[in-house]
Structure formats: C-alpha cells, structure tokens
Amino acid sequence: MKKTALITGATSGIGEATAYEFAKQGINLVLCGRRLAKLKTIKEDLEQLTHVHLLNFDVSNKNAVFKAIDSLPNAFKHIDILINNAGNAHGLDPINEGSVEDWDAMMDINVKGLLYVSKAIIPQMTERKSGHIINIGSSAGKEVYPKGNVYCASKHAVLAITEGMRVDLNPYNIKVSAVSPGLVETNFSKVRFKGGKEADNVYNGFQALQAKDIAEIIYFVVSRPNHVNIADLLVFPTAQANSVTVKKEF
Ligand code: 8X3
16 A cells, blocks of 8 residues: 655755655655645646645644644545654854744744644554654754754754654654754755855855755655664765865865
C-alpha cells in the first residue's frame, strides 16, 4: 500500500523539495504551510504523480494545528511519515541586542510548533505501532556560533526532542530520525535577515547545498528497511567544515 507523508513548511525550501521528491517516489502527501496560494501551485504540479491534500495553518498556532489535522479526510488520515520541517531563523544578533519578537518566533515555530504537530500525529502511530518521524535539525543544533544564540538553542532543542521521542516511542516500533543540514541555499537567509542585503553574501563564493540535496537524503532515510533507523544525519556542503569554517573563493 502507498504510504502517506505529512510535511510541514511545504511551501518552500527543504519542505517543498521533499514534497517533489516524495511525489516522484509515489508517496501520498499532506502538505502543510501558511501560504495557501503556494500550496495550491505545488498541488497542481504534483497531482499527476500522487494524491495531494493541503492543510493551510501556522504550526505555532496550537488550536489551528489540532483543528487542521483533525480535519483530514479518511483517504489522508493515516500518516505513515511525519516530516517536521517548518522552521526558520529570525535575526542574527548578539544576545545583548537580540529582539524578543525574534526569539518568540523561533521558539514558537521551531520548537513548540514541532511539538504541537507531533502531539497531533503521534497517537495514531502509537495505536498502529508503526510510523516514522523525521525532524529537520541543523548543524546549529550541534554547535553554537557567534550571534546564533537563540536559533542554535531552538535547533539544539529539536535534537533533544528527537532523542526523547526515540526513547519514548521505542516500545511502539516508531522510527525517529533527525536530518541536520549546514548551509542550504533556500530563502532561509532572506527570512533571517528580513530581506536585508546580508542574505546575498551567505551563499556566495562556494557551492552551498540545495534543497533537493536534502530532500534526496530525507527520502533515503525514509526508504531504509524496517529494521534500519538513521538516528541523526549531519550534512554539510563540501566547502563547509563547521558552522564558522567555509572555504570561499572569489
Ligand atoms: C541552517 C544552518 O549555519 O545557517 O540551519 O545555522 S546555519
């Protein structure tokens, strides 16, 4: 039987690329995001390949999360794979200058949003004693870099939650994995710098990872045999050695 995956943050970047990769592999899709017009465009594109259902909500809105997932029609209710991808960086400031609004946004979306969506999906997985949750972490979840403070904290939290899920869901035969990318060229930096010109420099002078590179890795993680669980996968572009060491050529 075809599997169904629910992907949060499916309107751009890694989430969107994963939707395309999964559709190519014949996985049914529940695509979640805040921008309905973008979701509809993706649905139109992918419907020749697989079945697609859209859920238009903000992961940081607790009530909206539960209402949306509760509204799933029967054909899409059975979620085999949950991709907790929605997340963003807001600002890159020293801790003494950071904005409370930016901190709220990162903790609300990256951490609490992931928890709300997981809370809404996990009961059906524990009941069936099967399922796979993949949390999109970051190299920022492994090391803290200058001015990364709260973003790095939110991604450290994602990796801690991943480990906690794996332990607590172990009796239920549920796989829990983290995929932790370094520099991926998406609109991530545009969002971080709020459209500012600093975003243009982030991926200049070297070949950054592309969203598709990560989507292919996510498909690899979900397509392993039943007895294989990739617990945590850290991936950098070749030019990047860690959060602060990137070989650039101009
Ligand atoms: C994205 C990677 O290095 O910009 O999570 O924090 S980084």
